[in-house]
Amino acid sequence: NAGVTQTPKFQVLKTGQSMTLQCAQDMNHEYMSWYRQDPGMGLRLIHYSVGAGITDQGEVPNGYNVSRSTTEDFPLRLLSAAPSQTSVYFCASSYRPGSKNIQYFGAGTRLSVL
Amino acid sequence: KQEVTQIPAALSVPEGENLVLNCSFTDSAIYNLQWFRQDPGKGLTSLLLIQSSQREQTSGRLNASLDKSSGRSTLYIAASQPGDSATYLCAVGAGSNYKLTFGKGTLLTVNP
Numbered sequence: 001n002a003g004v005t006q007t008p009k010f011q012v013l014k015t016g017q018s019m020t021l022q023c024a025q026d027m028n029h030e031y032m033s034w035y036r037q038d039p040g041m042g043l044r045l046i047h048y049s050v051g052a053g054i055t056d057q058g059e060v061p062n063g064y065n066v067s068r069s070t071t072e073d074f075p076l077r078l079l080s081a082a083p084s085q086t087s088v089y090f091c092a093s094s095y096r097p098g099s100k101n102i103q104y105f106g107a108g109t110r111l112s113v114l
Numbered sequence: 115k116q117e118v119t120q121i122p123a124a125l126s127v128p129e130g131e132n133l134v135l136n137c138s139f140t141d142s143a144i145y146n147l148q149w150f151r152q153d154p155g156k157g158l159t160s161l162l163l164i165q166s167s168q169r170e171q172t173s174g175r176l177n178a179s180l181d182k183s184s185g186r187s188t189l190y191i192a193a194s195q196p197g198d199s200a201t202y203l204c205a206v207g208a209g210s211n212y213k214l215t216f217g218k219g220t221l222l223t224v225n226p
Contacts, residue, residue, distance in 0.1 A: 004157075031212070042118075042218040043158075043203070050211055058213065090157060097212030100165060102148060103205075105158040 002026050006091050006106035013081045013113045021076040021109050023091030029104075030096040032074040036060065036087040037108075043090065049074055050097055081113045116141045118206055120217035127194055128225050135189040135220045137204035142182050145212060149178050149189050150203040152219070158203065162189070194224045 007022045025032065033048035035058075045058030049068040063085060065077040074093075078085060089109045094101040117140045127133050137147070146165045150158040162171045162178040164187070170179040177190040191198060201219040208215070 033214075035216075040218070043205075043214075043216040045213055045215075048211065048213065056211060092158075092214075098145070100146075100163075102160040102163045103158075103214065104160070105150075107157045 004091055004093055004104050004106035006089075006109050008109060009107065010110045011112070013078075013111065015081060015083060015113060017081050019078050019081065021078075021089055021091075021111075023074045023076065023106060024072050025074075025091075025093040025104070026072065027093065027095070027104070028071060029093035030071070031101070032068065032091065032093045033058070033103075034064070034066065034074070034076045035090045035092065037090060038087050046076065046089075078111075083113050085111065086113045087111060116144075116206060116208055116215045118204060118215050118217040120202075120204055120220050122220060123218070124221040124223075126223040126225065129194060129196060131194050131224075133191050133194055133222070135191070135202050135204075135222070137187040137189070137217055139185045139187075139206045139215075141208065142185050143208055144182065145207040147178075147180055147187050148205050148207070148214070149176075149187075150205065152201045152203060154200075161202075191222075194222075196224045196226050198222060199224050 034046040035043040047066040049055045091106045092103045121136045149161045164180040175192040203219045205214045205216045
């Protein structure tokens with residue numbers, strides 16, 4: 001059982017480049033989300049999805065795009081990378097939104113924007 | 115806006131000691147509270163989840179309590195081991211779409 005899989009694990013970008021961080025889960029979870037983790041800031045929610053075709057903004061959505069065309073996949077797109085987007089990105093999923101459902105996290109993507 | 119605070123930011127203890135990590139939150143209208151463990155360079159692993167209607171949860175040497183009215187949770191680790199060394203994060207779930215708000219974590223070091 002793979003759980004939540006994130007690719008790539010590491011990435012270096014130049015300012016202005018675009019890229020897509022991939023996230024896939026094989027647990028048939030409805031709820032998926034993206035966080036960024038920065039030193040001294042903790043984890044902050046970027047975007048989330050409560051099911052295929054439904055996405056919404058979190059706390060820090062600017063500069064990021066998401067889509068959810070299937071239950072399994074929830075890619076995060078950086079349209080024009082900026083140094084402020086240097087961070088560790090985590091994807092998470094849970095069965096559905098609710099009080100009983102724990103969140104499962106991927107191993108993260110470490111992104112540097114030069 | 116929900117704010118989650120974890121105290122202390124770092125803790126160093128000798129092996130075998132019992133210890134308590136603290137988490138406080140400002141808005142008591144939560145669905146649940148989760149404690150996570152994060153090893154260096156790795157993702158988060160859920161340790162315990164306490165629903166808002168519950169007072170505590172236990173798993174092995176770990177016990178988490180929740181006092182929703184006072185906005186506090188504690189994670190108790192019994193008989194600590196060097197393998198317990200990690201960052202421990204607490205997060206509260208709240209809102210119409212169940213968003214998680216995280217604390218900044220407590221870095222625990224257990225010395226042999």
